[in-house]
Amino acid sequence: MKGKRTQFEIYWEILTYCRNPRTFTSIIHRCSLNSKIGQEHIGFLENKGYLRRFEEEGQKLLKTTDVAKPFLDAFKEMYLELFSRGPDFKL
Amino acid sequence: MEQSTLNRIKIEMQSFKGLIITNLIGAAFALAFSMAFGIPKLIPLLTEGTFEIGQIPYLGLIVAGFVIGISWITRSAELMSEHDDLVTELEELGPSDDEEIISIIVQSLAFYRENQTKIRQLGIVGRIVGIFLILTAIPQIQALLSGVYPLGNWMIIGQLFGLIGSLGVGIAGLYVPTLINRFSEKWDARLSSTEVAEERLDRILRE
Numbered sequence: 001m002k003g004k005r006t007q008f009e010i011y012w013e014i015l016t017y018c019r020n021p022r023t024f025t026s027i028i029h030r031c032s033l034n035s036k037i038g039q040e041h042i043g044f045l046e047n048k049g050y051l052r053r054f055e056e057e058g059q060k061l062l063k064t065t066d067v068a069k070p071f072l073d074a075f076k077e078m079y080l081e082l083f084s085r086g087p088d089f090k091l
Numbered sequence: 092m093e094q095s096t097l098n099r100i101k102i103e104m105q106s107f108k109g110l111i112i113t114n115l116i117g118a119a120f121a122l123a124f125s126m127a128f129g130i131p132k133l134i135p136l137l138t139e140g141t142f143e144i145g146q147i148p149y150l151g152l153i154v155a156g157f158v159i160g161i162s163w164i165t166r167s168a169e170l171m172s173e174h175d176d177l178v179t180e181l182e183e184l185g186p187s188d189d190e191e192i193i194s195i196i197v198q199s200l201a202f203y204r205e206n207q208t209k210i211r212q213l214g215i216v217g218r219i220v221g222i223f224l225i226l227t228a229i230p231q232i233q234a235l236l237s238g239v240y241p242l243g244n245w246m247i248i249g250q251l252f253g254l255i256g257s258l259g260v261g262i263a264g265l266y267v268p269t270l271i272n273r274f275s276e277k278w279d280a281r282l283s284s285t286e287v288a289e290e291r292l293d294r295i296l297r298e
Binding site: 005008012016071080081083084090 | 096099100102103106173189190192193194196197198200201202203204205206281284285288289291292293295296298
């Protein structure tokens with residue numbers, strides 16, 4: 001992922017990626033975050049209850065919870081709406 | 092709904108790709124024309140090693156044309172490279188891949204935020220090159236009309252080709268910024284919409 005994302009877009013990426021259990025390393029790799037920023041965002045989402053941390057077969061994993069559903073639904077609705085009319089730009 | 096959203100994104104992405112390709116072609120022509128126009132005036136400098144004050148504008152023209160052309164090509168190529176990754180990803184999507192479609196939207200917005208300035212600069216460079224090429228076409232038209240052009244017979248085809256090339260690319264160079272402005276306006280509006288979306292998302296996060 002290149003370019004400038006907002007924090008909400010990063011949250012959405014983390015939460016959708018973690019629908020299946022993921023390790024911290026795989027999350028920051030997939031979402032192109034450095035360790036410090038990744039820790040901040042994941043910590044925030046954990047505190048909100050959007051992510052749950054658990055251990056399985058000796059691996060520390062994170063998984064998105066049902067609490068995140070209103071955020072993910074609103075995000076989906078609003079971002080699809082951006083392209084609901086048009087096409088706005090056509091050669 | 093997702094199917095049509097996907098199609099709309101595809102059309103927009105392909106249109107922007109077309110715009111960048113037009114820019115690349117324009118840049119290549121601008122480079123070629125600045126060389127073709129300026130280098131013959133410098134042949135004495137290259138062959139005889141003599142330099143006259145009158146050659147300075149032509150030397151400046153070559154240098155300016157080269158710098159603008161290369162910078163235009165580089166910027167277009169950088170945009171093309173990043174944008175092409177998105178287009179390739181988009182082509183592989185199916186209509187039911189909701190999250191993948193949103194992921195492309197997020198990446199497209201990130202791409203536009205990152206490259207806003209570069210995209211606008213392409214428009215400015217296009218306009219400069221357009222004006223430059225139309226100016227270079229004026230003496231060619233005058234020469235053809237007055238019949239004093241140094242080339243004759245079948246070589247006139249070459250003259251006409253050069254003239255049509257200068258005018259064609261010049262007009263395209265002037266028109267491309269209009270397209271870029273249209274593109275920027277639409278995406279600026281989308282960025283504003285995401286700011287409104289952010290307020291709602293922020294409220295949800297605070298609940």
